[in-house]
Amino acid sequence: MANLGEYKRRWRTVAAAGAVAGVLVAGTVPAVAAGPGHGVVRGDRGLDKSDRGLDKEALRAALAGLPDENVTGGLIRMSGTDGRWSGTAGPSVPVADAHFRIGSVTKIFTSTVLLQLAAEGRLTLDDTVQELMPGLLPPGYFPVTVGQLLSHTSGLQIMTCATEDMSPREAVDASLACGEPTEPGRATRYNGINYFIAGLIIEQVTGHAYGSEVRTRILTPLRLRDTYVPALDDWSIPAPYTRGQVAVPGSGELKDVSVQNPYGWAEGGMISNAPDLARFFTALYRGRLLPPAQQKDLFRMPAAASGETQFSYGGLQRTEFPDGTVVWGKSGHVPGYTSGAFATRDLRRLLVYSLNPTDRTPELPYVLRIAGAAFDVPIPATAG
Numbered sequence: 407m408a409n410l411g412e413y414k415r416r417w418r419t420v421a422a423a424g425a426v427a428g429v430l431v432a433g434t435v436p437a438v439a440a441g442p443g444h445g446v447v448r449g450d451r452g453l454d455k456s457d458r459g460l461d462k463e464a465l466r467a468a469l470a471g472l473p474d475e476n477v478t479g480g481l482i483r484m485s486g487t488d489g490r491w492s493g494t495a496g497p498s499v500p501v502a503d504a505h506f507r508i509g510s511v512t513k514i515f516t517s518t519v520l521l522q523l524a525a526e527g528r529l530t531l532d533d534t535v536q537e538l539m540p541g542l543l544p545p546g547y548f549p550v551t552v553g554q555l556l557s558h559t560s561g562l563q564i565m566t567c568a569t570e571d572m573s574p575r576e577a578v579d580a581s582l583a584c585g586e587p588t589e590p591g592r593a594t595r596y597n598g599i600n601y602f603i604a605g606l607i608i609e610q611v612t613g614h615a616y617g618s619e620v621r622t623r624i625l626t627p628l629r630l631r632d633t634y635v636p637a638l639d640d641w642s643i644p645a646p647y648t649r650g651q652v653a654v655p656g657s658g659e660l661k662d663v664s665v666q667n668p669y670g671w672a673e674g675g676m677i678s679n680a681p682d683l684a685r686f687f688t689a690l691y692r693g694r695l696l697p698p699a700q701q702k703d704l705f706r707m708p709a710a711a712s713g714e715t716q717f718s719y720g721g722l723q724r725t726e727f728p729d730g731t732v733v734w735g736k737s738g739h740v741p742g743y744t745s746g747a748f749a750t751r752d753l754r755r756l757l758v759y760s761l762n763p764t765d766r767t768p769e770l771p772y773v774l775r776i777a778g779a780a781f782d783v784p785i786p787a788t789a790g
Contacts, residue, residue: 433644433657434744447495448502459488461518464779468772469495477772478651478660480761483680485688485779486753492680498649498762503679505632505647506747506760507666509738511683513601513621514637517556517721518690519608521700522623524552528611531703531719538550538607544582548576552607553703554590555600559710561588565598570669574602576667593712598673601721605672628689633678636668643677650770651741653764660764663742674738680758683747687735691753705734705751727783731759737773744769748777755781 415509447466469480472495480497481504490518492502523529531553535543543550554560567584581599588595605616612619617635625633636642643664651660668675678686695741704720711717716724725748735748735757744763749756757780763769777783 407714409640422564449491449493460484460491461779461782462491464782465491466493468775468779469493473495473498476764476767476771478762478764479648480772480776481648481680481759482776482780483538483684483758484755485684486749486755488755496762498651500646500648503632503646503681505644505677505679506745507643507650507668507740507743508676508678508683509670509674509736509743510598511736511738511745511747512670512672512674513721514674514690514736514747515624515676515686516601516604516608516616517704518695519619519623520552520556520604521696521703521720523611524703525700529607537601539603539610542578542603543605548590550590553708553719555604555607556721557708557711557719558594558596558600558721559599560597561590561592561595562597562599562603563587564595565602568599570667572669574605574671578606590785591708591710592708594716596715596717598670601673602671607674620676624686624695626695628685630678630686631683633676633682633686635671635676638668638671638675641665641667647771648719648743648760648762650740650762652741652766653766666741670740674740674760680760683758684756687747687749687756687758688753690722691734691749702762725783728785731781731783733781741765744773746773748756748780750781754778757781757790 423505447469465482465484469482472480479498481494481499481502482492483502484491494502524531529538531551531554533552534549536549548561550560550562563581563585565577565581568580572580578599608616608619620635624630645666650663652663654661689695698703704718705722706719707716707724708719718724721736723736724732724734727733733748733750735746737746742762743760745760747758759776761772
């Protein structure tokens, strides 16, 4: 079975949206070659009427050229007080509200549930894993707090020894038996094990399944009818959906991976669509899901935050562009799917995007174009 750490490694190193600012500051990115005869961007006319502050041409250009050998299709949905716009391109995206696998964007649903439990007095961000789940971490480990899990400052081992056929608890146990942890609270180290443990804590504290808590606390109140946590044995994706395809090494052929193991669970297993993600992040940033104290925690950065990609106590990536614009959100990747949701804190602009990369080359240039168009960040001319 595939190694979970390997699936995450490529995304962390080349395509995490939190690294966009660092790449833009550092210099140029490779050009994106348009496929011959392609590049038709389909706009959702129902959203175009109030786009008074958005650069429609830049948004269209961000999708132009799709499909090509690296990305078979993509979609963008913009909302917020600056206006609304939606567009799709490529045969892998049948409609603007198609379902797709959101990967690590799942983590923000998980962190929201834990912050709600904190608001209810059932745990605190300073509670340790050892207190909440005795015996999960091996004896002698440093105390690891809930806040350190959510902000990726736990110091726990990267998930290089877990495989996708394991249960969440088995995946955690296998990872903890492989390598050594570092001292928590010292630095940011993005790591899926943090949110596997977060999901286990949710189940331990509530006595209910993780997916049930997400549904009861978030999906049902917000009427997110196209978003759900798949059962671990449910590899399906409901129609209409964007088609994930990856290149078969050595052959040049594409393999359809739309139907795949939702092994990521509380750290990366959910399915959604662009309208639902926009509604979720809008409600979250407006304080509809959290009381004031936890709303502050949602954006509060730990003192140990370090590196290009940093995370709040609510699990949000904080990205500052060269012009000083700051956006918050989360990116995600599973085979055949790259997505993200980012917004200014005042919801002036909210971006939801999804791409279907073939994994032939990194999709970072495409993400950069989308980010630049969405938030008016200039992309170097040599980027294509």
